[in-house]
Amino acid sequence: MNTGDYENHDGLALAGLLERGEVDSTELMDCAIALAEQRNPALNFLIHSQFETSRRIAAEWAPRGAFRGIPFLLKDSGFAHRRFPSSIGSRLFRDTVFDFDATVANRFESAGFIPFARTTVPELCMAGTTDAARNGGATLNPWDRRLSAGGSSGGAAAAVAARVVPVAHGSDGGGSIRIPAACCGVYGLKPSRGRVPMGPSRGEGWAGMSTDGVLSISVRDTAAALDAIGGYEPGAPYAAPPQAGSYLEAVREQHIVPMRVGVLRRAWNGIAIAPECDAAVDFTVSLLEGLGHQVVELAPPPIDYDGFVHAHGSILAGNIVVAVHNRMKVLGRVVREDELEPVILDGWHVGQALDAAAYIDAVSRLHAVGRAFATAMADVDLLLTPTLTQLPCPVDYLSLAGGDRLGFRAYRQRAASYSTFLPVINGAGIPAASLPLHWTDREIPVATQLIGHFGREDTVLTVSAQLERAAPWAHHRPKFG
Incomplete structure (x- = not known):
């Protein structure tokens, strides 16, 4: 297989070639590494x-799992793996x-993923862009290198968009799968709290x-990956409701059961929404209605x-x-201020001034958001917003880096x-996906977000697959010289 053929397949399609003996894992790994060497610089x-x-x-790999033995990338998020060190985008770490x-590293391996590198992140995964001194600078958007690839899973999204791998590990604590998926024109699902163990x-x-998850070219790859990595781990403090069946089978279902979808067109506090993002919502609404779903206008949850x-x-x-304190215990010294990016350094000072009551109040506010969304979604199956x-x-x-002197807050x-x-x-703990359904005239992706009820990844994935079939996105490819 050559790299041109490799780029034309999603993860499950490559797994099918492995299953039929048309390629082996070594050939696929060679393709992925060749593309990485070409496009990463x-x-x-x-x-x-x-x-x-x-x-x-790869040469010694015994085929296993849904993905059989395809190349994969792990996020540099501090996710433990014996073979790969991690820097979490930080000079200090x-x-x-x-x-x-x-646990999920073992589940990825059982699913048939063979990792060969990690993907870049901002320091401590705490930014909506991926720009870190530890990484030698910013990760650039494959569609326009003046733009951010998003963050914190920006390296993963750029690698998938560049077709180096069809699926890559990501994580999301405030949009860190969905932001880069939107920026780079790939699919990204944040699972429910407790769906994927930590x-x-x-x-x-x-x-x-x-929560951990993946970014992918296709909805079905994300569904199959979630089948593999989801599920309760004994001793975990949270558990999402058990899934009723295979997510992969759910996205293969061709029969459309009409759903009621609420759409949010306004943001809190009058935050402006760009016309292109409004247009992406309008386009998604037209697709949903064309599929037979009912779309209703809703106000943002109060x-x-x-x-x-x-x-x-x-x-x-x-x-x-906590992270810096634990690292200093390992290193046996105090932190130097030049070891942290300026915004993170200020965040360290902010954190040191917090007390237990402030932390408990913060967690209570997250729980209040969850209740507000549950109430707002009581009469709908899904919510639609701009990503x-x-x-x-x-x-x-x-x-x-704080070039404009912004403090942490x-x-x-x-x-x-x-x-x-x-x-x-993330505060509500409910599942949501970013879908690259709309594109500008300059071929910049403009995504919309589909939000489900707690534990209902199946609904989000099923409707995502319907939308993907109605407006496919895999043919959108960034250009390389």
Whole structure:
């Protein structure tokens, strides 16, 4: 197989070739590595590569799982894997090694994924762009290199959009799968709280806001991956409702059961929504109605949005303090200020000033958001919103380098006006997906977000697949020289 053929297949299609003996895992790994070597220098989406070791593993691989033995990328999120160190986009955490594998790392392997590198992230995964001194600068958008690839799973989204791999690991604690999926024109699902375990070393991330998942070319790849990595882990503090059946079978279902979809066209606090993002919602509404679904206009759930943004920031700041404290215990010294990006350094100071009461109040605000969304969605099956309020932002707009002197709290406010409809979904703990259904005349993706009830990834995935069939996006490819 050559790289041109490889790029034309999603993950399950490559798995089918493996199943039929038309290719082997070594050929696929060679294609993925060749594309990575060609395209990473221009975009900067890879770190901690292990090409030769991964080739040897592919050569000895015994086919298994839905994906049989296809190339894969892990996010540099501190996700434990014995073979790959992690820096979490940080000079302070540079090259952290593990003596165990995360539960989901083992589930990825059982699913038939062979990782060969990690993908870039901003420092501590706390930005809606991927720009870190540790990574040598920004990860660029394959569609327009003046734009951000999004974050924090920006490297994963850029790699999938560049067709280096059809599926890549991501995580989402405030939009970190859906922001880069929107920026790079790929599919990204944030699962429900408790759907994907975080063990064995952690029970939750960011007060239950964070979850692992994948970004992919196709809806069916995400469905098959979630079949593999989802499910309760004994001892975990959260559990999503058990899935009724296979997510992959749900997206294959051709019969359309009409659903009631609420659409949110306004944001909280009068935050402006770009005309292109409004147009993407209109286009998605037309597709839904053409499929036989009923679309109704809804007002945004009545939440204290400023209070939520402050609470979200407090939880992140508290996590900065814990992460830095634990790292200093390992290193046996105090942190140097030049080891943290300016916005994260200020967040560290903010976190040190927080007390237990502030943290408990922040968590309570997350729970209030969950109740508000449950009430607002009582009469609908799904919600539709823009994914972002604006087109993909310039590379430096959300940089943690703090070139415009924004402090941590002001930075969180800026982020909240860009990814307005995303962190609230993490607070609510409900599933949501970003779909690249609409494109500008300049071939810039403009995504919409589909939100489901708690534990109902099946509904989000099923309707996502219907929309993908109605307006396919896989033929949109960024150009490389």
